[in-house]
Structures are given as structure tokens and as C-alpha cells.
Amino acid sequence: GRVVNVASVMGRVSFFGGGYCPSKFGVEAFSDSLRLEMRNFGVKVSVIEPGYFSTMITNVENLERNFHSAWEKLPEEIKTSYGESYLRQFVAMLKIMQKTYNSDLSKVTNCMEHALTSLHPRARYSAGWDAKLLYIPLSYLPSALTDAVFTLFYPKSVGKA
Secondary structure, three states: OEEEEEOOHHHOOOOOOOOHHHHHHHHHHHHHHHHHHHHHHOOEEEEEEEOOEOOHHHOHHHHHHHHHHHHHHOOHHHHHHHOHHHHHHHHHHHHHHHOOOEOOOHHHHHHHHHHHHOOOOOOEEEEOHHHHHHHHHHHOOOHHHHHHHHHOOOOOOOOOO
16 A cells, blocks of 8 residues: 655745644654554555645735735734734745746656655655755754754844744
């Protein structure tokens, strides 16, 4: 048998994503433990770790609308802590990142096909240039270094914790 789970490179490193990143870390951990548990039964377990692709979840217009809606519901104290500029910077960063999204979903589906049909499927498949050249390598670095890299791109809040 085969089990193929789709996680994300955000299951290895967290670069904004609220509930998204923890859920993908969970898929990674579940896949790892299941792979070990099912080994004696001949069941192979693989996890696909796509980078950023153009999908509905990465659609900037939807994200912007959702962030503005969530912002409007925040208590004034939190809005003041972050500052209006935080939201503007965040949306601007999303628009810049959108230019790097991969639109060729066959890179992901090819990984899925290989995981499902090959004689010896891999435990992990990374799909997309950003996964292979940026996020997966960053996941092996000390946290202080990945934090420093991600901080360069993260919006700045006006308040202090």
C-alpha cells in the first residue's frame, strides 16, 4: 500500500502563516511516524513538500480581503500595537512574493505520481525551485540564522511587547 500526504515547505520553516504552518508541521510529523509504523506491513509513506504555487490559498486578492476583514475585527489595543503600517507592509510583501509563485502545478503532481507509482518511493518530495533552493536548505540552518533571514522580509510593528 501507499500513503501520500501533502504538507508544505512551511512544515519545515515558519514564515508567517498562523495556523497554516503548525498544521503542516503536523502533517510532517504524522507522515514520519506513520512511515515507521507501517514499514513492517509493506506500506510506504511519502510526504510532498511544495513551495509557493499559484493556487486559491496563495491568491493575493483573497488573502488581502481576509487580512483586512480580520484587521477590522481586532480590538483597538492590538491594532495600535501593530500599527496600520504593519498591515500595509504585510500586503505589500504578499504582492512581491506573488511574483515568485510557480504556476506549473505539474511539478507537484509529478511528485505525487512518482510517490504513488514508483517501486521505491522517496520519503520526501520537494516541489518548486523555492522549496529546493531556499526553504528546505534554510530548514537545516540554526534557528537564529533562519530567523535573521526571515526578519529581513517580515513587516515591522510599531508597538513593543
